[in-house]
Amino acid sequence: MGSSPAAETQEVGIKDQAHLWNIIYGFADSLVLRCAVEIGIADIIKNNNGSITLAQLSSKLPIPNVNSEHLHRILRYLVHLNILHQETCNGGVDKVYSLKPAGTLLSRDAERSMVPMILGMTQKDFMVPWHFIKEGLENSGKTTAFEIAMGIDIWKYLEDKPDQSQLFNEGMAGETRLLTKTLIEDCRDMFQGLDSLVDIGGGNGTTIMAIYKAFPGIKCTLYDLPHVVANSHEHPNIEKMSGDMFEFVPSAQAILLKMILHDWTDEKCVNILEKCRVAIPKETGKVIIVDVALEERSEHELTKTRLILDIDMLVNTGGRERTADDWGNLLKRAGFRSHKIRPIRAIQSVIEAFP
Secondary structure: OOOOHHHHHOOOOHHHHHHHHHHHOHHHHHHHHHHHHHOOHHHHHHOOOOEEEHHHHHHHOOOOOOOHHHHHHHHHHHHHOOOEEEEEEOOOOEEEEEEOHHHHOOOOOOOOOOHHHHHHHOOHHHHHHHHHHHHHOOOOOOOOHHHHHHOOOHHHHHHHOHHHHHHHHHHHHHHHHHHHHHHHHHOHHHHOOOOEEEEEOOOOOHHHHHHHHHOOOOEEEEEEOHHHHOOOOOOOOEEEEEOOOOOOOOOOOEEEEEOOHHHOOHHHHHHHHHHHHHHOOOOOOEEEEEEOEEOOOOOOOOHHHHHHHHHHHHHHOOOOOEEHHHHHHHHHHOOOOEEEEEEOOOOOEEEEEEO
């Protein structure tokens, strides 16, 4: 009586089995991608006038005695992942490979390179916590699967491991370059007329430098933890400040929180937002939040990516991606009188909050 007629009569077919096989081996996508980065496939193709045969690639890899048949299978999978494009030449004898748009992001010197992010997120230490999702569901003193697996939270881990911290910040910077370009192009009106802006948790300064370049009339400040600011880019017209956003937020007309709040619980976000509200002028100030605005039932092509990022936050930081209603409730708790959400050409949206 408890099951529906549809569930009782629904036939399970080969597509359902294949769907689960694809999920079970989802890690294959990540680790084949990592392999492609480690051996430099994208850069080799780029430096070979944009295309390459299997034999040419075999001769250029940083591996002695390459097994060409094994390499062919890796390339075939990368074609399936829409990383590479494959054509045939010499009457179908040779296969020629070139980079698809996503494949260009695997080049180490590409402006929007995702190489640091790929290497960082697929390294062993960052894969282990995913095996502790079940334990992370328990109400215990340790709030994340990462902390259960590694014994410390992700921020302490990065602070204690400078190499990993650098890789993490480089990865975020690569993501930031694309996102910031879109942010500036799609939201010029949001920045025009501002006299000052602080980028909270601004990492190595990629975002604030791009904003200053586009709007040189804005007094720009980078604010992050001391060990992050110490390794940030230098710019003569951008002030650097180090500190803890849970303790203090510098004053400015506008405060930018780009991909920051999704790392934290609602309670900690309210703490940050309250400090931001106090730090901006009541009449002309605003907080600019760049984060995902989830649409849980949407068929939008980016919905799965946004939901994956939410699970990433669950596992690693204890934060979450939020719906429009979640954002409204959060900002109301922090004392903001109004806000508006505007989509941009990105996984994230822009939320402007007014004190």
